[in-house]
Amino acid sequence: MHKKGKMPVLLSIFLLLITVSVLHAGETGKIAGVAKDAKTGDVLPGANILITALWEDGKEVPLSKTIGAATDMDGYFYIINLRPGKYSVTASFIGYGKVKKTEVDVYVDKTTQLDFNLEQEEYQSEEVVVTEYRSPKVESDRTSTKQVFSTSEIEEIAGINDVADILELQADVIDNHFRGGREGESQYLFGGASINNPISANRSFSPMVTGIQQVEVFTSGFSAEYGNAQSGVVNMVPKEGGDKWITKFAYSQELPYFETWGGNPFTTDYMPLWNLLSNAEEWLNNQDPQLSSGDPMFKDYLGFWPSGYEPTFDDSLRLASFAMRDWMQVVRDIGLEYNEIPTSRIDFSTGGPVARGIKVFVAARQEDKNPIIPTPLPNRSRQWLSNLTANINDKDKLTLSFSYNEKFNNDVDDDPQIWSDRIFQVPKENQTSKLYGLDYNNILSQSTFFDLSFKVLNTFEETRVEYLDPDKYRNNGANGERIGGVSINYVGRYRNTPFGTANNMELKRGNESSTTYSFIGSITSQLNKGNMVKTGFQLFSYALNGYREENIKSEGERELLDFKAYPYEGALYIQDKMEFEGMIANIGLRFEFYDFNTNYFSDTFNPRRGGETSRTEIVTHFAPRLGVSFPVSENSVFHINYGSFVQRPSFNRIYYTTWVSDTEFNRMGNPELKPERTNSYDVGILQSLPLGFTLDVSAYYKDVKDLIHEAIYFSNNGNYHIKYGNLDYANIKGFHVNLEQLGKNWKAYINYNYQVATGKASGPGSQNIIEVYENPALQKDRDPEDILMDYDRSHRLVANLSYRWKNKEGPEIFGFRPFENMSISATFRIQTGQPYTDDEQYLGVVYNKRMPTEYNLKVRLQKGFEIGGIDYMFYIEGFNLLNFKVYDQDVFDYTNDLRLLDRYKNGERESLIWYDYKAGSGTEDDYMNRYRYSMEQIIYRNTPRYFRLGVELKL
Template sequence: MISIIKLFFGLTRSINMSKKNILLVIFISCNMVFAGETGKMVGKVTDATTGDPLIGVNVVIKGTALGAATDENGDFIILNIPAKTFIVSASYIGYKTTTMTDVRVNADRTTTVNFSLEVSAVEGEEVIVEAERHVIVRDQTATTTTIEEEDFENMPINSYADILDNVVGVIENDNGGGDDGIHIRGGRSGETAYLVDGFYVKNIMSGGMATDVARGGISELSIITGAFNAEYGQAMSGIINIITQEGGAEYDVNFRASTDKLYNSWDSGRLEGTVSGPVIPTIPQFATFFISADRHHTNGRHKYLELPWAVLKVDENGDGVYNAGESWTDDVNDTYDYGEAFLDDNGNDMWDHAVYDTSGNLVTAAESWTDVANGIYDIGEEYEDTNGDGIRNGDVYALADIDGDGIAEPLKKGAREVTATYNWTDRVMGKLVLRPIDNLKITFGTNIQNNESRGFSMNYRQLPERNAVYWQESNLMYGKLNYTFSENMFATVKVSKYRVENWSGPKIEGEKFLNDDHELYSKQFEIPSDWDNSILDAGTEFDWLSYYAEPYNDVDQDGAFTSGTDEYEDLNGDGKYSWGVFTNLREGDAYDNTSNYEFYGSYPIVNNAGDTIRFGHSTYHNYSNDRFNTTQLEGTFTWQVNKAHQVKTGILTKQHDLFNFYGSYIGGGYYGTSSDPSFILWEKKPEEQSFFFQDKMELKDLVVNLGLRYDKLDPKSFFADPTLNLGYRYDGETYETSDLTAIPFSAFEDGLVEWGYINDDGTFSPPDNASVKKFWSPRIGIGYPVTENTAFHFNYGQFIKYPDYNYMYDYSNSNGIAIGGVIDGYSGNGETFANLMGNSMYPFPFNLGDWYIPPVGSPNIKPEKSVQYEFGLRTLLTPEYFFTLTMFYNDRYDYISANIYDADPTEYAVYENMDYGNSKGFEIGLSKLFTNNFSWEIFYSFSKAEGNTANETSHWYEAYYSSVYGTHPVHRTITMAWDQPHTLNLKFDYRHPRGYGVNVLGNIGSGLPYTPTDARGRNIDDENSGRMPYTAMFDAKAFYDLQIKNMANVRIYMDVTNLFDRKNVVNVFNSTGKPDESLNPNNSPMWIYRPYYYSAPRHIELGISVGLR
């Protein structure tokens, strides 16, 4: 757990304005109340001499319009306080005014502030004290980690994501186990909810957080790893809640900049700025603003790669193929050898063994092959083991024409490989707060993030600039109206618009290669004679598809648009012909004779006579574009009924507009002028509603948080049923899928053909709509303070999460791909129309024909569910040392997985609720509180994450491997790919009064699992039964603060990641369990060298920040 409090025990500082030193003891404690963005303050004011309560004392939070008067018992309550640090004063006639500084209010918590006022002999006397915070949170009912704005300044972190690895209970994996990402207490990566200012900002289509907040705009970050209360929904493992800053009564300007140019530069740089204050200086409480923006650019750790071996050499014998380092016998051995020709019966691009049932009876015969001496080494043939290592060593020779001059260059050890990776991120956060009348607060806010990046690819190492580029744009805009009816009651109405859009594909001349319409046009032309070959016949009609190319009349019949000759339709009105896929988009794989297609580049395109027609270029040829718009409306009502009960209730509705496009193999073809693309294209508009009620009961020795939540989802879509016989209906007649040719083209063009299912009696039934999903979730948390220095807590809850919407609608092609319309004059039959639409089963709204057993989304799947238990103990061992123990148990049900059906007319899979997971463990922590200028924390956690499958596609791959290798899935729980049994989280914080300090964060964890396999990839042990080496990562920040004439605060700092430059292994080859060795003899050294199998090396950024006040 990261420390959420700065603790000063045995010390109370006081400043008497009449220069009298008075010791005033003030107690402040925090506890968890409700989800949201604000906190509550309660307390008692008494006479310092008699201890009697004072009635009518005015308690005010300075810089705000918030305050309260004490009742007949001296108690006060202030609700609806923003999460930040305040100054609070208590004033009463005849008593000295007491002002308390550094009072921190956290979201979802109650801060207790008790005042003892002394009689004043002179009017206007004031006592100023610094608040202290008790370690034992009296009414804590769940494990929560809170990071405040000051922590962000002192820790080596630049975003919310940087801190997660150092939160106890949080694991991040990148080991290729099928569910990489952030995991909280053993759950899958998609089980966490992300909120900004109370609004959900998760990527509802594919999971993860879809936006980020500028570092300077964060007031507070809360991570709930225990059972959370009823206001939170759509999460099964944890909550990450970000509260942004608000402007104050005074102007505040901050700048921050850093660079890594001085050491191991990745061309990284950061620029940040914040400005805040009153809109009208003379009326500071009427309106305030806060604006924060930052930009981060880097080429990443893969910018330059120093090659570890002399792996690339010229082809010495000039035969153009790999030559083995060890000799072998090229024999006919009556067994299938890897590399020999075979008949691929099921189209899975590999030779399949015979399949037998458990009784040894033949189920499926092995595919036939040609047993020949084929001139290359085939797995299974005898070889000379020169070095005695038990394996045949792969070839060390490869061809690489790096500069494109037609001559292969040698590349020696230590040479640098340029990868063209980069990442640009811009983040902007803004907030405007209006208080036009008493008791009314209106807030307008926005949070924007734009990102563009290109990652590292093994396939495009030699032409990295042709690898895919990824773009993301997200924008949250919201408004909130908060009205306080009385000191004990307030209501909030919130409305938001959240938009996220993602693209991926090649970047052409600095621009994205997709437009918003995703139009596909068709043009028929005659094959030229010099293109005649075994695939294309000269003189025949050829259907040319070009992705977003405006239709034209091919006057010169050359099969391509010719400027000045061919007539075209200017659809986008730009006055020029708009090209689709350039003819140099990936027409094939360069260096086909090299291992694993590792070398891409320029290569000749030849005709059957061997003449070079032109040169082709390898380019990423898959495109995607998805977006969603979510409109959210929410209302909550909070009532402090009495001292023992605070009731909160709320209702929420969300309307989604989802769009997804994916196209593969666009712009391919034998000569690069044709295309045989495969498409996914759909648009859906599901709706969600929820309601919650919760009551916090604060009794004398017990605190109970009791809540109930209701969730409802309407997918608003039909679903595919593989158990029924697919068919069509047109003009009152029923047609099988094989009868598309009997339906006229015009019937499809006019939308007169229905899809559905043919019953056993031959009648037709339309598809069913997915059912509306409804679920109730009870939750309870109990806090029990035994003494002032020891407390227990317990919680129980049921939680649900809707699967990501891609799992509900994936592989849909309900819109077709000819959005721009079919070109006039195109004719044919139903089959022709279906092919034109990119879906051979159109109007069946799922594209099955272009994919191998596609896992089709199902909007009929139920929400996934978890049941959690947690027990915790917290005790103050001494005034300086704090101990915690937490135990947890979590069952997860109705996990979704792709289940394969032998459906008619083709085999496909459907996502269904069928899996289970479980996690359990304990967490132990010991902290030295901040005294003598330093503090430290050490947390150890033991956990076990198990389940019957690793991810949503596990059952699909079990069936696939069964057909390939003859293996059978195990029917028992397995270890999850993110299971890390032993984890240590450490923190050290040193701050000297003279302004310099050091902060270190550390994480040490046992190795993550992998599945041992043989050289062909067949499992030789249980799934995830192997373990990688342990990992250790330490990050540090060193800083020095100085003030310039009370005008500016300046900080010079250094951020260091991977302080000890440890080469942590994050992934391995399954055949060896090592990151740099594979048993597959066809893998060359260059293919084995994978820098992303290791963590990033040491990286240093130097920076400066300036604050003007």
């Protein structure tokens, strides 16, 4: 709803903020249980429960300061505010022997049930009975659908380098689409702060696994503390320095390989006309069906000359030679050897105490990767994650953090037409992200603690054209181009090959930046045995800036995006986790508000600069959340959740107005957009099965409303413009199955998801643009039939099998254990192909067929050694080991090239890469492509089989 007066609303919010407790995005977990007499079963009031050590890389590291609690009159205890990880927990009571349980798992926002059975002793001794912790058969407090990944456990899986790779392990997350939702509908949190770029709503960077302790991936039922997300939440808890210094170095490199299926992108193997056209005499002939009868090839090729200097065809051999040499200059890389420089990556991390109560942690990475073709500079990314924690006393903790990410990228796509010019044709992209943080934690009592957090996120993105001055444009000329202050001959750089353009100049540039100021607090209180309450607020203020140009042929032709904006938003919420015998519930309510803080044109259909404007108002809404689990037995848990998830429009939909003159624009942002809404329902069961298997099955339904889509707005006077409106919806339904088995040395899981996501469009600019008329009589009804989303995959299965031999394990041969400290992990993925349109009879059907099913297998084998007190680990990873080819969507795009689709439907597969250059359809593309590249390089969009070697050192 909208509020007319801002000051009363803001005052009410401020008063509520200072009177309500605060909450921080969850980064801690809880241990709870009961201490009993092992023989009688009587509870033991006053027993001491102490956390004495933390486990790092399979080794126990004693804590410099123990954490503990005493059991109450019912023998019950709890310890809250625990960072995720593995701990050693000891129980003791007068007259009883001590019991120690090792490697007790603690997860974010989860209660770890830990019970102790103590034996009476006639004489008190210091001997401790040590037992390995065994997790419950099923999670009794599972009220949401989520996966929790401890990075120490998944680093042994092939290709797990950052959070984006972790998401690939989920069957219900596909290319940043969470359970059928659109891209940009999820929230990414690192250290409790959002790292989403507020302009695009996408993740600004992917934190590396080396700097992450644990990752929660919610796909349904996330609690009221998480907002501005419809489809999912990824909560990343960063590592901190421990009580012992641990330093790691890692280096890895891919074995040389080509990223395209055609091999060397400049090979002549697939270019039957290369040798032919390298002979000037061939340019005198007419052997091409496309040319008009009787004309030599050079006549069509040399189609421009300065006035008064037109040649005659008496010197045809000289002209043919000139045409040949000009063409060879354009395709000058053809025939060269391309020995690709492989991708290399260097990781470093260190952490430990620097003074009493002060610890530091640092993780850094640099990665160099070449695109499909060689470029003057490789793609390079650098990342730095760091924090300093200071335990001021037993109750106060201060954390300073800083994260930095930069990425340089050559925007080389898979279109070989640009590969002949990698200077002007390939734009350069720079991205940087900086996250500053100050966190304060205070323990008020054994049952209550609070956090305060102030974070600043800076993002910057730039696209530039090499050697083109910022105030210069590509001016069209009959025989030349002017690039900045340098004249560049048109011939040889922007020249047509026979019957097709080989290259062109990139026509876009500019940058945009954002600064997000966030103030978040937290209080968590275990009110009693059955209720743990959280309540709090979040405040965000933004400073946004954008300046981008497109179509930079000349200043008069350019399209300009230029904006500055200062929106703000916030939220209040309360969450209660109720834990009773037979039922556990998470009940929450979230209140959100935002203001785009800008003016907009009052006339929807006739907006003009200088026209009447209005000011945006504060938008408010409530979002209830409910999740309940019913532990039927120690082997079965039934769970259900419902959530109302609301997401404000991303700021690019609000402020992106593209001007083509001082008064005219062709695209306009829309500050009147309403928030997008999703009502989500999920029901499932967790079941423990024989042989250590655990089965998790859930069914879900999502009703999505007010989705944003592009529309053309037509006024009665004939004017029109493009802008966004809340014109779409979606319906998503499916079910998810996860089968796991955890053994002493192995872990296996099968993760399967089935879904159907339908609606009107896959994204704001996808499918047909909507027409909206000022005159209702002209309004056309949209097609009543819903379509599949273009990212929909009906079936997706991810399976992993990992086996590990620990220290002193494995067969012994002549006193040597070859498999000791060795592990192997294999991950297999199979998924339905994307939908495509095959409308032979022009009936208007959309996405009625599926591309072929896709397969992928990757494996990691690693072996550890200890030499001179240093732990070494060597590994090899193999990717796409089945060497399976995935077709590019362009093969099935009926608007792109029907010939490829027709040939595919007629049974051609591998032969699609060949052109019949002697007898074709006579179209320009058919003849253009055969002169420059292999079709195999563009028909398949995945990468052939390749391998990566790596070594890690731990000090």
